[in-house]
Amino acid sequence: MAQNVQSGGVSTHEQSELDAAGAENFDAIIARDSRIEPRDWMPEAYRRSLVRQISQHAHSEIIGMQPEANWITRAPSLKRKSILMAKVQDEAGHGLYLYSAAETLGTSRDEMMDALVAGKARYSSIFNYPTPTWADMGAIGWMVDGAAICNQVPLCRASYGPYGRAMVRVCKEESFHQRQGFEILLELANGTPEQKEMAQDAVNRWYAPSLMMFGPPDDDSPNSKQSMAWNIKRFSNDELRSRFVGMMVEQVKVLGLTLPDTQIRFNEATKKWDHAPLDWEEFKEVLAGRGPCNAQRLERRRSAHEEGAWVREAATAYAEKQAAKNAQKVAA
Amino acid sequence: MNEQDKASSTTPAPEPGAHRWPLWEVFVRSNRGLSHVHAGSLHAPDASMALRNARDLYTRRNEGVSIWVVPADAIAASDPDAKGAFFESPQGKDYRHATYYTKSEGVKHL
Numbered sequence A: 001m002a003q004n005v006q007s008g009g010v011s012t013h014e015q016s017e018l019d020a021a022g023a024e025n026f027d028a029i030i031a032r033d034s035r036i037e038p039r040d041w042m043p044e045a046y047r048r049s050l051v052r053q054i055s056q057h058a059h060s061e062i063i064g065m066q067p068e069a070n071w072i073t074r075a076p077s078l079k080r081k082s083i084l085m086a087k088v089q090d091e092a093g094h095g096l097y098l099y100s101a102a103e104t105l106g107t108s109r110d111e112m113m114d115a116l117v118a119g120k121a122r123y124s125s126i127f128n129y130p131t132p133t134w135a136d137m138g139a140i141g142w143m144v145d146g147a148a149i150c151n152q153v154p155l156c157r158a159s160y161g162p163y164g165r166a167m168v169r170v171c172k173e174e175s176f177h178q179r180q181g182f183e184i185l186l187e188l189a190n191g192t193p194e195q196k197e198m199a200q201d202a203v204n205r206w207y208a209p210s211l212m213m214f215g216p217p218d219d220d221s222p223n224s225k226q227s228m229a230w231n232i233k234r235f236s237n238d239e240l241r242s243r244f245v246g247m248m249v250e251q252v253k254v255l256g257l258t259l260p261d262t263q264i265r266f267n268e269a270t271k272k273w274d275h276a277p278l279d280w281e282e283f284k285e286v287l288a289g290r291g292p293c294n295a296q297r298l299e300r301r302r303s304a305h306e307e308g309a310w311v312r313e314a315a316t317a318y319a320e321k322q323a324a325k326n327a328q329k330v331a332a
Numbered sequence B: 001m002n003e004q005d006k007a008s009s010t011t012p013a014p015e016p017g018a019h020r021w022p023l024w025e026v027f028v029r030s031n032r033g034l035s036h037v038h039a040g041s042l043h044a045p046d047a048s049m050a051l052r053n054a055r056d057l058y059t060r061r062n063e064g065v066s067i068w069v070v071p072a073d074a075i076a077a078s079d080p081d082a083k084g085a086f087f088e089s090p091q092g093k094d095y096r097h098a099t100y101y102t103k104s105e106g107v108k109h110l
């Protein structure tokens, strides 16, 4: 629940005593792997870190609707159109669950929206890549949603209650996303040689960007350690990435396709899946706003927000009018 | 909310005028015979829009047969930090549980 209460009417001395007691309670809750709830005392850095992570996640879901919405009108059958619409609608829902969770930390929805539209907020780099073919809908579902699931399942146990609960809801819905993508690729891979080639091309293009969704390598991920100490994150970026590679390498066989990486092997010494090095310069460029579609994605979000303004205004006006009418009725 | 409650929370208040629409808490009854359970929250200009939005957001897969929306402001909550004091009374009152009574063990249908 999002009840925002203000601290007021206490002296500095009282406040520092309250903080000390709060910190002790917070540490104890984290130590026994229990959950922090919205109105609990929490360190400022914990709050800030969660707002950053949850709002970035929400923005990713919202921006993530675009590469797929792009194909709704051109999906090859009514069935595929319906499926794609349902998926895109789910992503909108995921964004809203997450904005709600972030709001419980005292940051308003409008603040987050404004930051996104103003280009001041980050979102997953993956959604800045183009979707030129129908096979991209398959590759996104299988690989991008697949990587998201890998990342998100452990987040269901995040120490911040509202975030964990939002992730449970999200994860329930994600598995359909991955399966429908897999099916698209499977059908193409068993189609004409041109269709199979199209599927392979999409897998080739989405492979590295989806591996980068897990974030920078552990030795270059400054926030990870603290986030793990707070039980927000449960596994490191590299750990999750390696798990994902292990799953992909098996599943791609069922598709009769290949991954564009000849260095994948199970490392007996580390018990992890190794893969070819990734281009982290590209990752940083895309995150910094210089990816293939960054400008387009933001522009689209901005115009959707502005073009929807009249709907929001009309709804507000209607609500005010109804409230006034009801007040009159009561008075009469 | 009482004063003590306010003082001990660290959640900063949102900036004034930040929410153009009020916040509603959503409760969903998943099946007849079960109670409504908190599902999440959303913003909407009025109750009927809140209900429609809640339907679209929280029941896309038959998750509910009934929805409640409640203005978040209307909910009074206990102080999370007063846990010890506020919930003290059941402490040490094991005799409120059936498991406290062991002498009747082995007696059928009791």
Ligand SMILES: [Fe+2]
Pocket (backbone or CB within 6 Å): A061, A090, A091, A094, A170, A174
């Ligand atoms: Fe999603």
Ligand SMILES: [Fe+2]
Pocket (backbone or CB within 6 Å): A061, A094, A148
């Ligand atoms: Fe996601």
Ligand SMILES: [Fe+2]
Pocket (backbone or CB within 6 Å): A091, A145, A148, A174, A177
């Ligand atoms: Fe998804």
